[in-house]
Amino acid sequence: MVIADLQVLPNPLTNDPAEPYGFVDKAIAVIEQSGLKYQVGPLGTWVQGELEAVLALVPAMTKAMRLAGASKVITIIKIADSGEESENPLGYMDKWFGKE
Template sequence: MARTLLSVQILPRTPDGGDVIPYVDRAIEVIQASGLPFRVGPLETTMEGELDELLAVVARMNEEMVRMGCPSVIHQIKIYHNTEGASMNELTRKYDPPAGGGESK
Protein backbone atom coordinates (compact mmCIF):
# COMPACT_ATOMS: atom_id res chain seq x y z
CA MET A 1 0.00 0.00 0.00
CA ALA A 2 1.15 3.50 -0.76
CA ARG A 3 2.23 5.65 2.15
CA THR A 4 1.53 9.11 0.76
CA LEU A 5 -1.32 11.11 -0.74
CA LEU A 6 -0.47 14.30 -2.59
CA SER A 7 -3.07 16.77 -3.80
CA VAL A 8 -1.98 19.38 -6.32
CA GLN A 9 -3.61 22.39 -7.87
CA ILE A 10 -1.64 23.88 -10.73
CA LEU A 11 -1.96 27.56 -11.61
CA PRO A 12 0.04 28.23 -14.77
CA ARG A 13 0.51 31.73 -16.12
CA THR A 14 -0.18 31.21 -19.80
CA PRO A 15 2.12 32.77 -22.39
CA ASP A 16 -0.63 34.97 -23.86
CA GLY A 17 -2.79 35.42 -20.75
CA GLY A 18 -5.37 33.05 -22.22
CA ASP A 19 -7.44 30.21 -20.83
CA VAL A 20 -5.58 27.91 -18.42
CA ILE A 21 -7.82 24.87 -19.01
CA PRO A 22 -5.72 23.38 -21.86
CA TYR A 23 -2.68 23.65 -19.58
CA VAL A 24 -4.49 22.05 -16.65
CA ASP A 25 -5.67 19.29 -19.00
CA ARG A 26 -2.05 18.68 -20.03
CA ALA A 27 -0.95 18.56 -16.38
CA ILE A 28 -3.61 15.91 -15.72
CA GLU A 29 -2.33 13.95 -18.73
CA VAL A 30 1.11 13.95 -17.07
CA ILE A 31 -0.50 12.50 -13.94
CA GLN A 32 -2.35 9.88 -15.98
CA ALA A 33 0.88 8.87 -17.73
CA SER A 34 2.56 8.27 -14.35
CA GLY A 35 0.45 5.15 -13.82
CA LEU A 36 -0.21 6.13 -10.21
CA PRO A 37 -3.71 6.00 -8.75
CA PHE A 38 -5.31 9.44 -8.88
CA ARG A 39 -8.63 11.22 -8.52
CA VAL A 40 -9.46 14.48 -10.30
CA GLY A 41 -11.52 16.87 -8.22
CA PRO A 42 -13.04 20.20 -9.18
CA LEU A 43 -10.18 22.22 -7.69
CA GLU A 44 -7.27 19.79 -7.33
CA THR A 45 -6.09 16.31 -8.23
CA THR A 46 -5.03 13.77 -5.61
CA MET A 47 -2.44 11.07 -6.31
CA GLU A 48 -1.45 8.05 -4.25
CA GLY A 49 2.09 6.64 -4.07
CA GLU A 50 5.47 7.09 -2.45
CA LEU A 51 6.57 10.64 -1.68
CA ASP A 52 9.54 10.67 -4.05
CA GLU A 53 7.52 9.40 -7.02
CA LEU A 54 4.70 11.87 -6.32
CA LEU A 55 7.12 14.79 -6.18
CA ALA A 56 8.67 13.56 -9.44
CA VAL A 57 5.23 13.78 -11.09
CA VAL A 58 4.86 17.37 -9.84
CA ALA A 59 8.29 18.15 -11.31
CA ARG A 60 7.22 16.64 -14.66
CA MET A 61 4.05 18.74 -14.58
CA ASN A 62 6.16 21.84 -14.03
CA GLU A 63 8.56 20.91 -16.84
CA GLU A 64 5.62 20.42 -19.19
CA MET A 65 4.17 23.84 -18.36
CA VAL A 66 7.55 25.46 -19.08
CA ARG A 67 7.80 23.48 -22.33
CA MET A 68 4.36 24.82 -23.29
CA GLY A 69 5.62 28.37 -22.80
CA CYS A 70 4.34 29.31 -19.34
CA PRO A 71 6.60 31.97 -17.86
CA SER A 72 5.60 30.96 -14.32
CA VAL A 73 3.68 28.23 -12.54
CA ILE A 74 2.24 27.99 -9.03
CA HIS A 75 1.62 24.55 -7.51
CA GLN A 76 -0.50 24.39 -4.38
CA ILE A 77 0.31 21.06 -2.75
CA LYS A 78 -1.05 19.14 0.24
CA ILE A 79 0.70 16.00 1.45
CA TYR A 80 -0.59 13.32 3.79
CA HIS A 81 1.98 10.71 4.77
CA ASN A 82 1.29 7.66 6.92
CA THR A 83 3.99 5.04 7.51
CA GLU A 84 1.30 2.36 7.81
CA GLY A 85 -0.32 3.28 4.49
CA ALA A 86 -2.46 5.95 2.92
CA SER A 87 -5.42 5.43 0.62
CA MET A 88 -7.84 7.87 -1.01
CA ASN A 89 -10.60 5.28 -0.74
CA GLU A 90 -10.00 4.65 2.96
CA LEU A 91 -10.03 8.36 3.81
CA THR A 92 -13.23 9.10 1.89
CA ARG A 93 -15.19 5.83 2.20
CA LYS A 94 -17.68 7.15 4.76
CA TYR A 95 -18.63 9.99 2.39
CA ASP A 96 -19.25 7.82 -0.68
CA PRO A 97 -22.88 7.53 -1.72
CA PRO A 98 -24.54 4.18 -1.04
CA ALA A 99 -24.43 1.67 -3.89
CA GLY A 100 -27.11 2.57 -6.40
CA GLY A 101 -27.60 5.96 -4.75
CA GLY A 102 -26.94 9.41 -6.12
CA GLU A 103 -24.44 12.00 -5.07
CA SER A 104 -24.71 13.38 -1.57
CA LYS A 105 -25.85 17.00 -1.29
Protein backbone atom coordinates in the same frame (compact mmCIF):
# COMPACT_ATOMS: atom_id res chain seq x y z
CA MET B 1 2.37 5.50 0.84
CA VAL B 2 0.94 9.02 0.66
CA ILE B 3 -2.05 10.81 -0.75
CA ALA B 4 -1.15 14.20 -2.22
CA ASP B 5 -3.44 16.94 -3.44
CA LEU B 6 -1.63 18.70 -6.30
CA GLN B 7 -2.91 21.97 -7.68
CA VAL B 8 -1.17 23.80 -10.53
CA LEU B 9 -1.88 27.40 -11.42
CA PRO B 10 -0.32 28.34 -14.77
CA ASN B 11 -0.18 31.87 -16.08
CA PRO B 12 -1.78 32.35 -18.48
CA LEU B 13 -4.33 29.62 -17.84
CA THR B 14 -4.19 28.52 -21.49
CA ASN B 15 -2.88 29.58 -24.87
CA ASP B 16 -6.11 28.46 -26.59
CA PRO B 17 -9.45 30.06 -25.58
CA ALA B 18 -11.27 26.99 -26.92
CA GLU B 19 -9.52 24.87 -24.28
CA PRO B 20 -9.58 26.86 -21.03
CA TYR B 21 -7.57 24.27 -19.08
CA GLY B 22 -4.99 23.43 -21.74
CA PHE B 23 -1.91 23.78 -19.56
CA VAL B 24 -3.53 21.98 -16.63
CA ASP B 25 -4.40 19.14 -18.99
CA LYS B 26 -0.67 18.84 -19.79
CA ALA B 27 0.04 18.45 -16.06
CA ILE B 28 -2.68 15.83 -15.67
CA ALA B 29 -1.21 13.91 -18.63
CA VAL B 30 2.11 13.71 -16.72
CA ILE B 31 0.29 12.24 -13.72
CA GLU B 32 -1.56 9.76 -15.95
CA GLN B 33 1.70 8.63 -17.57
CA SER B 34 3.26 8.04 -14.15
CA GLY B 35 1.04 5.02 -13.51
CA LEU B 36 0.15 6.30 -10.03
CA LYS B 37 -3.45 6.19 -8.84
CA TYR B 38 -5.05 9.60 -9.22
CA GLN B 39 -8.38 11.39 -9.25
CA VAL B 40 -8.98 14.78 -10.83
CA GLY B 41 -11.12 17.15 -8.78
CA PRO B 42 -12.39 20.69 -9.22
CA LEU B 43 -9.60 22.27 -7.13
CA GLY B 44 -6.72 19.86 -7.63
CA THR B 45 -5.75 16.29 -8.40
CA TRP B 46 -5.29 13.63 -5.73
CA VAL B 47 -2.39 11.28 -6.33
CA GLN B 48 -1.48 8.16 -4.34
CA GLY B 49 1.99 6.62 -4.27
CA GLU B 50 5.35 6.56 -2.60
CA LEU B 51 6.38 10.04 -1.48
CA GLU B 52 9.38 10.22 -3.81
CA ALA B 53 7.30 9.23 -6.85
CA VAL B 54 4.60 11.77 -6.04
CA LEU B 55 7.11 14.57 -5.48
CA ALA B 56 8.89 13.69 -8.74
CA LEU B 57 5.69 14.64 -10.57
CA VAL B 58 6.03 18.32 -9.65
CA PRO B 59 9.01 19.26 -11.84
CA ALA B 60 7.69 17.06 -14.65
CA MET B 61 4.28 18.76 -14.52
CA THR B 62 5.88 22.20 -14.47
CA LYS B 63 8.13 21.34 -17.40
CA ALA B 64 5.19 20.04 -19.45
CA MET B 65 3.21 23.24 -18.87
CA ARG B 66 6.21 25.48 -19.61
CA LEU B 67 6.92 23.58 -22.85
CA ALA B 68 3.28 24.10 -23.83
CA GLY B 69 3.65 27.85 -23.32
CA ALA B 70 2.83 28.71 -19.72
CA SER B 71 5.04 31.60 -18.66
CA LYS B 72 4.65 30.98 -14.92
CA VAL B 73 3.48 28.08 -12.76
CA ILE B 74 2.49 27.98 -9.11
CA THR B 75 2.15 24.52 -7.53
CA ILE B 76 0.29 23.90 -4.28
CA ILE B 77 0.94 20.55 -2.58
CA LYS B 78 -0.82 18.97 0.40
CA ILE B 79 0.34 15.55 1.61
CA ALA B 80 -1.30 13.05 3.96
CA ASP B 81 0.91 10.13 5.00
CA SER B 82 -0.49 7.21 6.97
CA GLY B 83 1.56 4.46 5.34
CA GLU B 84 -1.55 2.78 3.92
CA GLU B 85 -2.67 2.21 0.34
CA SER B 86 -6.25 2.66 -0.81
CA GLU B 87 -8.16 1.67 -3.93
CA ASN B 88 -10.12 4.93 -3.68
CA PRO B 89 -8.12 8.01 -2.62
CA LEU B 90 -11.26 10.01 -1.86
CA GLY B 91 -12.62 7.19 0.31
CA TYR B 92 -9.21 6.94 1.93
CA MET B 93 -9.42 10.58 2.99
CA ASP B 94 -12.82 9.91 4.58
CA LYS B 95 -11.10 7.16 6.61
CA TRP B 96 -8.21 9.54 7.43
CA PHE B 97 -10.62 12.08 8.91
CA GLY B 98 -12.72 9.46 10.71
CA LYS B 99 -15.82 9.69 8.51
CA GLU B 100 -16.05 5.92 8.03
